[in-house]
Every structure is written in structure tokens, then in C-alpha cells.
Amino acid sequence: MSSWEPWLAEGEQLKYRGIVEAIEADLRAGRIQPGDRLPPQRMIAELLGVDLTTVTRAFNEARRRGLVEANAGRGTFVRRRTDDGRFLGAPATPAVDLSMNTPPQPAAVNLKRLIPETIATLLAEENGMLNLHYQESTGSESDRAAAAVWLERRIADVKPASIVLANGAQSALFAICECLAAPGDAIAAGFVTYPGLKAVAQQRGLKLRPLSMDAQGIIPEAFEACCVMDAPKLLYVIPAIDNPTTATLSEDRRHEIVAIARKYDVAIIEDDPYSVLQSDPLLSIAAMAPEITWHIATLSKCATPALRIAYVVAPDAARAARLAAVIRAVNLMVPPINAALASRWIATGILDDITIAIRDENIARQKIAKAALGDAQIAADKCGSHLWIRLPPQWRAADFVQHAGRSGISVVPASVFAIGAAEPEALRLSLGVAPDRDALLGALKQLAYLLSQPSGAAKAIV
Known part of the structure; x- marks a missing residue:
């Protein structure tokens, strides 16, 4: 049985981060211990009133920080600590989020400037x-x-x-x-x-x-x-x-x-x-x-x-x-x-300009993905911000998500999208959140390497 009662840490605008901060706070307070099993993701989603994607993203981030580890068929468990109090397995590399299907923000579009300027103009007008x-x-x-x-x-x-x-x-x-x-x-x-x-x-x-x-x-x-x-x-x-x-x-x-x-x-x-x-x-x-x-x-x-x-x-x-x-x-x-x-x-016409800039950036990022992922079985639209990847036979989606998370990369398994019994061994990769093309390329190359490995051998990557 799980010993953790899910809650959301205050002060976090993003709910997935609130879940991660709650896990870390309870770890440091001793309310949960290394080796404890966390509740299933669907249960956490129901208890907190959030969607399953949010909890999946939180678990990926918790794995990236080295707070938890997933064990296929058994669940997600709190990691052991090192002698200096750090959690084992925490990666030194920053996270690259390929889970949230957000459009990229191209250099040609300065929303930080456009949004306040437009609001100021609107409020200054008559009425x-x-x-x-x-x-x-x-x-x-x-x-x-x-x-x-x-x-x-x-x-x-x-x-x-x-x-x-x-x-x-x-x-x-x-x-x-x-x-x-x-x-x-x-x-x-x-x-x-x-x-x-x-x-x-x-x-x-x-x-x-x-x-x-x-x-x-x-x-x-x-x-x-x-x-x-x-x-x-x-x-x-x-x-x-x-x-x-x-x-x-x-x-x-x-x-x-x-x-x-x-x-x-x-x-x-x-x-x-x-x-x-x-x-x-x-x-x-x-x-x-x-x-x-x-x-x-x-x-x-x-x-x-x-x-x-x-x-x-x-x-x-x-x-x-x-x-x-x-x-x-x-x-x-x-x-x-x-x-x-x-x-x-x-x-x-500003909306059209933004849309065209996003389309152009999507096209560029899709080209990067196609080159980086090589022989992977990919479905994509050149103008879209995400792609669908069928995993090679040696991989289960749940295991791949775990190993990608250990490398600091969050991806979404097909189970998040599935209705009914059929759950293909597949992933959605979203290309828009990566801060730039270089960060995206690095993450995709890491995923390509993972795809080429036997699922058991991938443990040596961490």
C-alpha cells in the first residue's frame, strides 16, 4: 500500500510542479521514506482533480530530480539518499520538456513585448x-x-x-x-x-x-x-x-x-x-x-x-x-x-504573423526531429508541433518513459491518450517547449540513442 497522501504545494503556478514540490517536501519532512511506493498516477489525478497528463509530467520531473524511480509492473518508488543527503540518480543536465504540446516561441515573435503593448493600447482608447x-x-x-x-x-x-x-x-x-x-x-x-x-x-x-x-x-x-x-x-x-x-x-x-x-x-x-x-x-x-x-x-x-x-x-x-x-x-x-x-x-494581422512564424519554427523543428531520430517509426505533419513515434519491439512505452526521465527528458506514453483496452507501444513527442533548436536536438539525439538500445541495457545510461 502507498503511504503518501497527494497534495499540491502552494506558490507553484504549474500544477505538475506543485505535485513534485509536495513529494520533495514530504520526503524532507519524513512523511514518506525511501522505498515507499507512490499511489498510481490515475489515483493521484482523481484525488487532486487534475488530468493524467499533469501527473505523468510530475512523475517525469520527479524522476529527473532523482526523487523517485519507476519499476515496470510494480509502480513508482521513492529513491534512496546518498550519504550527503542527495537522492540517488539525480541528473546534472537540465530537463527538456517534450511532454507539453505548446507551440514554440520563435525569435521573430516577441510576445513579451506584443502582449503588454496591445493591452496598453486597448485600455488607452476611448471606452x-x-x-x-x-x-x-x-x-x-x-x-x-x-x-x-x-x-x-x-x-x-x-x-x-x-x-x-x-x-x-x-x-x-x-x-x-x-x-x-x-x-x-x-x-x-x-x-x-x-x-x-x-x-x-x-x-x-x-x-x-x-x-x-x-x-x-x-x-x-x-x-x-x-x-x-x-x-x-x-x-x-x-x-x-x-x-x-x-x-x-x-x-x-x-x-x-x-x-x-x-x-x-x-x-x-x-x-x-x-x-x-x-x-x-x-x-x-x-x-x-x-x-x-x-x-x-x-x-x-x-x-x-x-x-x-x-x-x-x-x-x-x-x-x-x-x-x-x-x-x-x-x-x-x-x-x-x-x-x-x-x-x-x-x-x-498580428495573429497571422504569429501563426506564420510558429508554422515556420514548427517546420524547422520537425526537420531536426526527422534527422535526429533517423530510422525511428515516426508519424508527423511538417507544420505540426508534435510527432507520434512507434517504439521498436524491445521497448515498452512505460519503460522508455522511465529511462527518458532519468536522462532529464519528459515524454508522454500512449497510455495517456488511450481509451479502451488497446494501448500501442508509442509516444508523443512535443517539440515546442524546448527553449531553442540546440536543446531540442540534444534531447532528440539522446532519445535516438535510447531507442537503439535494448531496454535492459538502457539502465547503464543513467
């Missing part, structure tokens, strides 16, 4: 202080009009009245599920999918139904079989640069999926953070089937996740109003100053 007041839960008329302009590239003739602003894609996803599904209802999704959907399903008591996937993403025949067997209320899909697999649904396949959804009366949640990064994006599902599609477009991957701005295109104004009512109950509203900043960046 600018209204951006510090309460506003409608849908977002202001001007912000929805700006969103419509930005969204027209993927959804022609989108109406501002059908648009609702949300506090990021995660809040949008929760609110849509609250509108459309009751506890016990089924949601169909790829057999590996965005962990945020898993968190929403757990909170709402929804049943996730895994769909088979191939290099193009969800297989239409699998979706239809699910409709016959499970009668899902919703289909969740990331049609462009899927997270985690990087697959992009072809236009023909999108039409097939739409036809099946119409046949069985299934609403579609089109989570679309990445198509704006593609140089030649395909027709959106919302453009094909606006009457059944809820389209989520966030700024988190094409600008910065710090703004917490997502635009939801509902099938019509009435359903947009229903969604706004849920957002009002949960978040009240999007911070008006953030929404106004996003609108200004849309109007001035």
Missing part, C-alpha cells in the same frame, strides 16, 4: 476601460465579429450570432458535452485521443467508445459500426494534425464521416487547433455539415495558450445561446481584455 468590466457570456459583438472574420477561411459565411467565446478549447469541450450529452451517453473518438476529452468524460459520466484508426485517422467503417452497436450521441474528432497521432483526415473521408453522422443522428465535435498552421488546409467538417457540427478553434496552438481564447461555432444562434448559458454557469465569461487583445491581433 477602453470597458475591457475590464463584465461582458456577455457569448463574448461581445465586436469580438464575435472579429472571430467570424478569422474563421471565414475554414467556414465560409459563418455568422457572428453562431459564435461563442470560451476559456480555451478545454472549457469549450466541457460546455458542449454539457449541452449535448447526459451521464451514461456514449461519445465516439479515436482509440487514442486528446486527454482533455477523457477528463470531460470522467467528470460528466460519459462513456468513451474507441474507434480504429489508420494513417488518415478515424476509419469510417469503424465509426458506423460504433453507431450501430453503441448509438453514440457525439463524435469527437481532430481532423487536422490529430493529437496524438498527427493524422489528417482526407476530404473524402470527412465526407464519409459526415454521411454516417447524418444517417445515425450523431453530432460532431470538430476540435480544430491545428489546421490554421497548415499551408493548404482541407475543407472543415463544419463547412460540410454546419447543422450537426460544433467547431472549436483555439488560439493556443497558433499563438499562445496563455490567452485562453477559443471560438466555438455552434450549428445555429439558438444552440450558441444554450452553450453560452453553460459557460455563464461555469466560467461566467472569457476575460474581456484577452478577447479584445485577440480581436485586435486579428484586425491588424
Whole structure:
């Protein structure tokens, strides 16, 4: 049995660091001892009310610091100390985070300057202080009009009245599920999918139904079989640069999926953070089937996740109003100053400039990854900020994550994304958080070396 009761250390803005600091504090206070086993990651996530990705990242960081070690099949244990009080195995090299799917911050984009300058300009304008007041839960008329302009590239003739602003894609996803599904209802999704959907399903008591996937993403025949067997209320899909697999649904396949959804009366949640990064994006599902599609477009991957701005295109104004009512109950509203900043960046072209710079940096980092990882079995989109890597036969994902963590590199195993029993021996590597290309290259070379080793021999690397 575990002897540790999870808690979050105060003063840490990032929850995963709060978990690590709590572990270290309890170690130093003697509340847990070397050799103690920590609770399973899923249990910690449930107890602390965080998603599994956060706990996985915390465990990777704790391993990097040498606080804990993972033992395949047995769990995660507190490490022994050296005579001088240090924990065994703590690496001297700094951590490289390949776990969080954050866009890179290119040198050409100075957000440290752009954000305060734009806010200062907005507040100095006539009626600018209204951006510090309460506003409608849908977002202001001007912000929805700006969103419509930005969204027209993927959804022609989108109406501002059908648009609702949300506090990021995660809040949008929760609110849509609250509108459309009751506890016990089924949601169909790829057999590996965005962990945020898993968190929403757990909170709402929804049943996730895994769909088979191939290099193009969800297989239409699998979706239809699910409709016959499970009668899902919703289909969740990331049609462009899927997270985690990087697959992009072809236009023909999108039409097939739409036809099946119409046949069985299934609403579609089109989570679309990445198509704006593609140089030649395909027709959106919302453009094909606006009457059944809820389209989520966030700024988190094409600008910065710090703004917490997502635009939801509902099938019509009435359903947009229903969604706004849920957002009002949960978040009240999007911070008006953030929404106004996003609108200004849309109007001035700054958002386009940032997106292009991020796309260019993604392309450069994907080239680095392809060169560094060599013969590894990789799926990637040249414009995306992550890649999906199938491990060679000698490796299990859990073991590889452990060894990468000992080398100061955090990665995410397929188990974090899996729904159902099938968990491929695979990893998602996110290329955006590494501070520069040199740090990224060094981390990827280390991973390439690990991939080439027998899993047992990798212990000698530490």
C-alpha cells in the first residue's frame, strides 16, 4: 500500500510542479521514506482533480530530480539518499520538456513585448476601460465579429450570432458535452485521443467508445459500426494534425464521416487547433455539415495558450445561446481584455504573423526531429508541433518513459491518450517547449540513442 497522501504545494503556478514540490517536501519532512511506493498516477489525478497528463509530467520531473524511480509492473518508488543527503540518480543536465504540446516561441515573435503593448493600447482608447468590466457570456459583438472574420477561411459565411467565446478549447469541450450529452451517453473518438476529452468524460459520466484508426485517422467503417452497436450521441474528432497521432483526415473521408453522422443522428465535435498552421488546409467538417457540427478553434496552438481564447461555432444562434448559458454557469465569461487583445491581433494581422512564424519554427523543428531520430517509426505533419513515434519491439512505452526521465527528458506514453483496452507501444513527442533548436536536438539525439538500445541495457545510461 502507498503511504503518501497527494497534495499540491502552494506558490507553484504549474500544477505538475506543485505535485513534485509536495513529494520533495514530504520526503524532507519524513512523511514518506525511501522505498515507499507512490499511489498510481490515475489515483493521484482523481484525488487532486487534475488530468493524467499533469501527473505523468510530475512523475517525469520527479524522476529527473532523482526523487523517485519507476519499476515496470510494480509502480513508482521513492529513491534512496546518498550519504550527503542527495537522492540517488539525480541528473546534472537540465530537463527538456517534450511532454507539453505548446507551440514554440520563435525569435521573430516577441510576445513579451506584443502582449503588454496591445493591452496598453486597448485600455488607452476611448471606452477602453470597458475591457475590464463584465461582458456577455457569448463574448461581445465586436469580438464575435472579429472571430467570424478569422474563421471565414475554414467556414465560409459563418455568422457572428453562431459564435461563442470560451476559456480555451478545454472549457469549450466541457460546455458542449454539457449541452449535448447526459451521464451514461456514449461519445465516439479515436482509440487514442486528446486527454482533455477523457477528463470531460470522467467528470460528466460519459462513456468513451474507441474507434480504429489508420494513417488518415478515424476509419469510417469503424465509426458506423460504433453507431450501430453503441448509438453514440457525439463524435469527437481532430481532423487536422490529430493529437496524438498527427493524422489528417482526407476530404473524402470527412465526407464519409459526415454521411454516417447524418444517417445515425450523431453530432460532431470538430476540435480544430491545428489546421490554421497548415499551408493548404482541407475543407472543415463544419463547412460540410454546419447543422450537426460544433467547431472549436483555439488560439493556443497558433499563438499562445496563455490567452485562453477559443471560438466555438455552434450549428445555429439558438444552440450558441444554450452553450453560452453553460459557460455563464461555469466560467461566467472569457476575460474581456484577452478577447479584445485577440480581436485586435486579428484586425491588424498580428495573429497571422504569429501563426506564420510558429508554422515556420514548427517546420524547422520537425526537420531536426526527422534527422535526429533517423530510422525511428515516426508519424508527423511538417507544420505540426508534435510527432507520434512507434517504439521498436524491445521497448515498452512505460519503460522508455522511465529511462527518458532519468536522462532529464519528459515524454508522454500512449497510455495517456488511450481509451479502451488497446494501448500501442508509442509516444508523443512535443517539440515546442524546448527553449531553442540546440536543446531540442540534444534531447532528440539522446532519445535516438535510447531507442537503439535494448531496454535492459538502457539502465547503464543513467
